[in-house]
Structure formats: structure tokens, C-alpha cells
Amino acid sequence: MTDRPATMRLIRFDGAGGPEVIRLDEAATPAPAPGKALIEVVAYGVNRPDCIQRTGAYPPPPGESDVPGLEIAGRVIALGEGCDRLNPDLKVGDEVCALVGSGGYAEYALADAGLCLPKPRALDLVTAAGAPETFFTVYDNVFTRGRLARGETLLVHGGSSGIGSTAIQLARHFGATVIATAGSREKCDFCRSLGADHAIDYRTQDFVEEVRRITDKRGVDVILDMVGGPYIAKNISLLALEGRLVQIAFLQGPMAKDLNFTPVMVKRLTLTGSTLRPRTLAQKTAIALALREKVWPLLDAGAVKPLVHKIFPMEETRQAHELMESSAHLGKILVVTGR
Ligand SMILES: NC(=O)c1ccc[n+]([C@@H]2O[C@H](COP(=O)([O-])OP(=O)(O)OC[C@H]3O[C@@H](n4cnc5c(N)ncnc54)[C@H](OP(=O)(O)O)[C@@H]3O)[C@@H](O)[C@H]2O)c1
Structure with a gap:
């Protein structure tokens, strides 16, 4: 010693x-x-x-x-x-x-x-x-719980955060297409510099419309979300068949108003999340x-x-x-x- x-x-x-x-x-x-x-x-x-x-x-x-x-x-x-x-x-x-x-x-x-x-x-x-904190969190949530696979599409909210910047890099390296959202043009440029295929400034663009356009209305396979609140229903609407929503925080609160659960059944979705x-x-x-x-x-x-x-x-x-x-x-x- x-x-x-x-x-x-x-x-x-x-x-x-x-x-x-x-x-x-x-x-x-x-x-x-x-x-x-x-x-x-x-x-x-x-x-x-x-x-x-x-x-x-x-x-x-x-x-x-x-x-x-x-x-x-x-x-x-x-x-x-x-x-x-x-x-x-x-x-x-x-x-x-x-x-x-x-x-x-x-x-x-x-x-x-x-x-x-x-x-x-x-x-x-x-x-x-x-x-440690972001690599443990992202690996477990995106790849183990979210089962993101090569060729699939990941939507990551808060793309310029510590967590988001790790998720973008890892998802790209493991062969996924990455769409990130972030709160300014500079943050979107940062997300792209890390390998995000698309970055949406949610303050000036409607991210739901943008993701629909980018994916030709198909939606995304996995969403990593830290925002919650009004994003919960939007996220569910953006998941493709068999999509997975992985919730890791609720920066805008844990409550969803008048949430319609029909898409969970019809699209066979998985709603999951964890705290490390x-x-x-x-x-x-x-x-x-x-x-x-x-x-x-x-x-x-x-x-x-x-x-x-x-x-x-x-x-x-x-x-x-x-x-x-x-x-x-x-x-x-x-x-x-x-x-
Ligand atoms: N579940 C787990 O195990 C686990 C582990 C670690 C971290 N986390 C969570 O993951 C998130 C990111 O952590 P971090 O350490 O990477 O934090 P961070 O770097 O501070 O990133 C948080 C980002 O969220 C956005 N944001 C902040 N307040 C917001 C609000 N009220 N509504 C919407 N967006 C908001 C901001 O980006 P914009 O300017 O783009 O909005 C900010 O850069 C945190 O919420 C944290 O609690 C969860």
C-alpha cells in the first residue's frame, strides 16, 4: 500500500x-x-x-x-x-x-x-x-435494454449532453443510424461532429415532423429519452413496429397527460428504462x-x-x-x- x-x-x-x-x-x-x-x-x-x-x-x-x-x-x-x-x-x-x-x-x-x-x-x-457514468448508462440502456442492433435507427434526445454524446458515438460505431435532438444550432453541429446522421434543433423545428420526414414515416427502432413529460406521447408515436422506448430521466416530469396506449399494442412496443x-x-x-x-x-x-x-x-x-x-x-x- x-x-x-x-x-x-x-x-x-x-x-x-x-x-x-x-x-x-x-x-x-x-x-x-x-x-x-x-x-x-x-x-x-x-x-x-x-x-x-x-x-x-x-x-x-x-x-x-x-x-x-x-x-x-x-x-x-x-x-x-x-x-x-x-x-x-x-x-x-x-x-x-x-x-x-x-x-x-x-x-x-x-x-x-x-x-x-x-x-x-x-x-x-x-x-x-x-x-464511467455515461458509458455504463448508455451501454446498458441502449444496447442491453433497448437491444439496438446494426442497421436500426436510434433517436437520442439531449444529444449534446454527456449521456447523449456517448450514445451518438456508440450507436454509430455499432452500425446504427442516429438522429439526435438538441437545443441550439451549435449543439446540433456538435451532435453531427460526433457522428449523428441527423440533428434536429427542437427549439426551431418540430422534432416529430422531422423524424417522420427523415424516416419516411417508418419511425425509429429505439429512443433514448431523458425528457419525459410531453415527450412521452410523442416518442410513442415515433416508434416503428417492435420499437423500444428507453427512459433514463424526466427532465420535464414523469407525468403523461391523456396517454393513448393503443400504439403499444398495435406496434408491439417495449417501454422500459432504468436508473444505474x-x-x-x-x-x-x-x-x-x-x-x-x-x-x-x-x-x-x-x-x-x-x-x-x-x-x-x-x-x-x-x-x-x-x-x-x-x-x-x-x-x-x-x-x-x-x-
Ligand atoms: N437513468 C440513469 O441511470 C441515468 C444515469 C446518468 C444520467 N441520467 C440522466 O440523463 C440525463 C443526462 O445526464 P447528463 O449528466 O449527460 O446531463 P447533461 O450533460 O446536463 O445533459 C442534460 C441535457 O438535457 C437538456 N435539458 C436540460 N434541462 C432540460 C429540460 N427541462 N427539458 C428538456 N431538456 C433539458 C439540455 O440539453 P438541450 O439544451 O439540448 O435541451 C442538457 O444539455 C439527465 O437527465 C440525467 O439525470 C440517467
Whole structure:
């Protein structure tokens, strides 16, 4: 084991509220624990679920701490008992990125050994911090739950988000046609630069009409949606026969007014969705193994990557949240700890 200091810096939320509740604090550095790797965190990713947690609407699941942060990259400085069985490749000194259930906004964090993945060869360690949350979420939702196959068409809403930018790249690499929606011309250009075949500025164009035109009224096979609300009925109307709607968030609320379910029956649709954080360790480990096999070679080769919009120092985590909630960013927002 490498030396670890007795205390470390971390971020806390002082109650629920706006970015002003974000506070830099100090606490004891975690000790190695069974099945967990102790990571010296070089950078952590900021994700929209962190902002929602901060407002009080997305509390950490049982067993997780209230220290925010779902993804990190850094160096393994100690391995708890049993890590060798859970992830035989993992060694002290390795540079890794990891999905964590909480505690990522800190200089040191514990990560389940099975959820540590090697830093992709084509990425620096800071950029690698932007990979776990979106690659786990997109792979599981678009390809496993949504069963997107080569030759099919994916519609991804919020195409310029961290999630959307990953979905566009992966779907293209696995042979799908991609239609993205986004909230400005600049965001649409960004989606196209990532490989989207079509990008629709939903503020100036009716995305339902546009998707019908693009697909010659056939509709799309899979929709990845984070908006909900008024999009639910529109999405159902845009699915082709045997289409799949995968819901990963409700930025405009979970309620659908006067929803007609007839198309679900007539078009034999699948409505599904998931949240990553409360999944069991076994389920998350299975996603990690699938990523390692199918997606890590693409990241290693630089064929897909987290698109980094801005990197903040740890003291400016508040500004990082403000930027995310302004929705002015393209891709990922990261924070470096200075370690
Ligand atoms: N289910 C899961 O397991 C899971 C895991 C991770 C993330 N998520 C969810 O996935 C979404 C994207 O996460 P992220 O970290 O990639 O966030 P992000 O980069 O902040 O992207 C969110 C995007 O949604 C759009 N948006 C924001 N507010 C909106 C509103 N009220 N109505 C419609 N669109 C809005 C914005 O793009 P435009 O300007 O184009 O509108 C924004 O860029 C979030 O909702 C997050 O909670 C779910």
C-alpha cells in the first residue's frame, strides 16, 4: 500500500438547494475495505444526477454516503481483502477509472474492485474520469435494454449532453443510424461532429415532423429519452413496429397527460428504462465486464471518447454545477482534485 494522508478534502452539500449549498470540507481519508480499491482521485465527473441529488430530489440509495460523485479516475493506492478474486487484473499503482455509488467528489474514494476499469490508452487520466457514468448508462440502456442492433435507427434526445454524446458515438460505431435532438444550432453541429446522421434543433423545428420526414414515416427502432413529460406521447408515436422506448430521466416530469396506449399494442412496443445507481453490485459488475469486452477496445483506440467541455478545480465545484444547470455545455464537465 502507498501512504495515504490522515485527512483529505471533499465536497459536501449543506442541505438541499441550489449550487450555493456546495461546500469544500475535510474528513478522514477512507481506509481500505473488503472488495474495494482505495483510489487517489485525480479527477471526478459532474453528472446531472449529482445536481438533482443536490436539490434533494435524488437521495443516495441505502448504504451509500451523502458525499456526491458517481465517477472518478485516479491511481489505486491500496486493495482491500478479496479484490484479487473480484478483479484479478487490478494492481496497486494502476491508473483506473471507476463507477462509484457515492463519494467521488473527494481526494480519495473507495471503489468496488469489479467497477474499476483500466484508463483507456488513448485518454489522459483526467479525461478518463468522464467515461464511467455515461458509458455504463448508455451501454446498458441502449444496447442491453433497448437491444439496438446494426442497421436500426436510434433517436437520442439531449444529444449534446454527456449521456447523449456517448450514445451518438456508440450507436454509430455499432452500425446504427442516429438522429439526435438538441437545443441550439451549435449543439446540433456538435451532435453531427460526433457522428449523428441527423440533428434536429427542437427549439426551431418540430422534432416529430422531422423524424417522420427523415424516416419516411417508418419511425425509429429505439429512443433514448431523458425528457419525459410531453415527450412521452410523442416518442410513442415515433416508434416503428417492435420499437423500444428507453427512459433514463424526466427532465420535464414523469407525468403523461391523456396517454393513448393503443400504439403499444398495435406496434408491439417495449417501454422500459432504468436508473444505474441503485442496481446491485452484481448487475453493475456485469455491465463493467460487457464494457471491458465490447467498448474498452474502442476507447483504447480513440474511436470513441468522453467529450470534455470544461475542467474546473475542486474549489470551483459550485461553478461546475452552475454550468451544468445552465445547459450551455457540450459533453462532459470534469473537476480535478490537484492530486
Ligand atoms: N437513468 C440513469 O441511470 C441515468 C444515469 C446518468 C444520467 N441520467 C440522466 O440523463 C440525463 C443526462 O445526464 P447528463 O449528466 O449527460 O446531463 P447533461 O450533460 O446536463 O445533459 C442534460 C441535457 O438535457 C437538456 N435539458 C436540460 N434541462 C432540460 C429540460 N427541462 N427539458 C428538456 N431538456 C433539458 C439540455 O440539453 P438541450 O439544451 O439540448 O435541451 C442538457 O444539455 C439527465 O437527465 C440525467 O439525470 C440517467
